[in-house]
Amino acid sequence: AQSVTQLDSQVPVFEEAPVELRCNYSSSVSVYLFWYVQYPNQGLQLLLKYLSGSTLVESINGFEAEFNKSQTSFHLRKPSVHISDTAEYFCAVSEGTGFQKLVFGTGTRLLVSP
Amino acid sequence: KAGVTQTPRYLIKTRGQQVTLSCSPISGHRSVSWYQQTPGQGLQFLFEYFSETQRNKGNFPGRFSGRQFSNSRSEMNVSTLELGDSALYLCASSLGGWRLNTEAFFGQGTRLTVV
Numbered sequence: 001a002q003s004v005t006q007l008d009s010q011v012p013v014f015e016e017a018p019v020e021l022r023c024n025y026s027s028s029v030s031v032y033l034f035w036y037v038q039y040p041n042q043g044l045q046l047l048l049k050y051l052s053g054s055t056l057v058e059s060i061n062g063f064e065a066e067f068n069k070s071q072t073s074f075h076l077r078k079p080s081v082h083i084s085d086t087a088e089y090f091c092a093v094s095e096g097t098g099f100q101k102l103v104f105g106t107g108t109r110l111l112v113s114p
Numbered sequence: 115k116a117g118v119t120q121t122p123r124y125l126i127k128t129r130g131q132q133v134t135l136s137c138s139p140i141s142g143h144r145s146v147s148w149y150q151q152t153p154g155q156g157l158q159f160l161f162e163y164f165s166e167t168q169r170n171k172g173n174f175p176g177r178f179s180g181r182q183f184s185n186s187r188s189e190m191n192v193s194t195l196e197l198g199d200s201a202l203y204l205c206a207s208s209l210g211g212w213r214l215n216t217e218a219f220f221g222q223g224t225r226l227t228v229v
Contacts, residue, residue, distance in 0.1 A: 036220075043118075043204055043220040090157065100147045100208045100218055101170050104157035 002027040002093050006105035013112055015083055021076040021108045023065075023091030033074040034092040034102070035065055044090065050074060086112045116141065118207050118221035126227045132193040135224045139186050139207030146188040147218065148180060151202040160203075163188055164210045192226075200228045 005024045013019045025031065032051050036044040048059040055067040065076045074091060091105040119138040127133050139146050147162040147170075159172040163182035180190040186207075192199055202225050206218035 034217075041222075041225075043120075043222040044206075046217060046219070049217060092157075100145045100162050100164075100206070100210065101159050101172075102147075102149075102157075102206075102218060103159070104149075106156045 002031070002095065002103045004091050004093050004103055004105035006091055006108050008108050009106065010109045010111065013081055013110070015112055015114050016080045018079050019077065019081050019085075019110065021089050021091075021110065023074045023076065023105060025072050025074065025091070025093045027072075027093060027095070029095055031093045031095060033065075033067060034094070035063070035074070035076050036090045036092060036104075038088045038090065038107075047076070047089070081110070081112050083112050083114065085110060118205055118219050120203075120205050120221035120224050122224060123222065124225045124227075126229060127195050129195055129197060129228055131195050132191060133195060133226060135190045135192075135203055135205075135226070137188045137190070137205030137207075137221060139188070139205075140219055143207040143209055143219075144186055145208045145210030146182055146186065147206045147208075148188070148190050149204045149206065150174075151204060151223070152200070157204075160190070195228045197228050199226065201226060 003026050034049045035047040037047050048057045050067045058064045063078045088107045088109050090107045092102040094102050121136045145164045148160040151157045162170040166182045177193045182188045202223045204223045205221045208218045
């Protein structure tokens with residue numbers, strides 16, 4: 001069975017500082033990996049995804065994540081955060097079998113302060 | 115292109131009642147999946163429908179059921195509501211086909227409160 005671990009429930013950081021949100025997964029098959037962001041009282045928005053190919057994937061708003069198969073990790077990074085990045089971030093995995101079933105981590109709340 | 119639409123956004127029900135939630139996927143998407151989000155359990159997969167057939171199911175009791183119509187719209191039903199069913203219910207749509215199912219788009223959710 002697949003599982004996703006997000007060790008940090010909350011990450012406080014100052015504006016313009018770098019941040020890394022950690023995600024580790026376990027699966028016996030090839031997987032697709034995703035990061036979703038959720039703002040208060042909103043649904044989930046896809047931030048970025050790894051399907052295949054380059055292990056470094058980037059989003060349009062400055063986030064990036066690197067797939068590391070040997071460490072079964074998919075950490076999310078941003079070199080300089082903004083106040084508007086304050087939100088909850090979820091790492092998720094799917095088996096990529098064609099069945100749409102995401103297994104989510106417990107989420108990391110990113111708190112950006114001035 | 116319109117996104118995933120969930121109705122209603124907010125709902126208050128009494129224990130023992132039943133409730134039906136609706137989800138309209140993105141045009142052209144044939145797969146609809148449902149998730150329950152609670153502070154204690156996080157995001158949990160309920161089930162997925164593709165071409166009017168349930169093809170995957172999570173570990174929820176039989177009180178939770180769903181269906182999908184020929185236009186891909188989906189409904190989720192919860193019978194005999196319990197206080198613990200209070201949650202944000204999220205619907206996600208995706209293309210649905212083999213090797214096409216690479217991305218799920220989520221609606222804003224229905225906030226169900228059971229009193």
